[in-house]
Amino acid sequence: MADPLQSSKRLPVLYSFRRCPYAIRARIAINQSNKAVELREVVLRDKPNHMTQLSPKATVPVLWLEDGNVIDESLEVMAWAANYSNWTSLPLNMGERDVVSRNDTAFKSHLDRYKYPNRYPNTNALDHREAALDILRGIEATLNNNWLGGHQPTFTDIAILPFIRQFRGVDAQWFDNLEDIPKTISWTNRFLDWEGFKSVMIKYPQWRPGDSIITFGISSL
Ligand SMILES: N[C@@H](CCC(=O)N[C@@H](CS)C(=O)NCC(=O)O)C(=O)O
Known part of the structure; x- marks a missing residue:
């Protein structure tokens, strides 16, 4: 039987689009941190309902945290990731x-x-x-x-x-x-x-509900 504690745990989910500069900066920041996320690749003309329910403004990136909170501004996703690492110092001057x-x-x-x-x-x-x-x-x-x-960097x-x-x-x-x-x-x-850039540009197919999880982030390596 599944351990109820185990099964209630999930990774934060990142809705992302490979070529979007806002999503790229969010992915790099996450990849430089000690956090892993579940990556869901979005096609902008066919956005998942779940993403637009979480964030009605419907832009990528959208980060859905384990506690249900949503971060839908890329600079804020970067700041969230920077909290879990020491690759950069915040706040900015x-x-x-x-x-x-x-x-x-x-x-x-x-x-x-x-x-x-x-x-x-x-x-x-x-x-x-x-x-x-x-x-x-x-x-x-x-x-x-x-x-x-x-x-x-x-x-x-x-x-x-x-x-x-x-x-x-x-x-x-x-x-x-x-x-x-x-x-x-x-x-x-x-x-x-730079490897920190190249490693976040891997191509993934469009995510669809029910797909198996793609783990993204340095700690998943
Ligand atoms: N201020 C937002 C802007 C994000 C944004 O505009 N992303 C574009 C893609 S690069 C987008 O999702 N556009 C919506 C669309 O094309 O439907 C952020 O920093 O996260």
């Missing part, structure tokens, strides 16, 4: 908070308009590329080491690099040959080569 919030507002807005100009009326993609690049020039001026805070690196990866991906050849942001180019490529 004022400079770090500025960098993350500029990424999530202005940079993300320019990125979307550069990447998908047809979705926005009267939009010139290259104007938005230039505006996003200007934000990267600001980061360039602060990059003195391999990562923003020194020799290890910090919360801020992980929070913003998935978006810079997307920006690069629109035209990687153009990005990799920019002459005025050499440190940013190396930093971005360092991220793409």
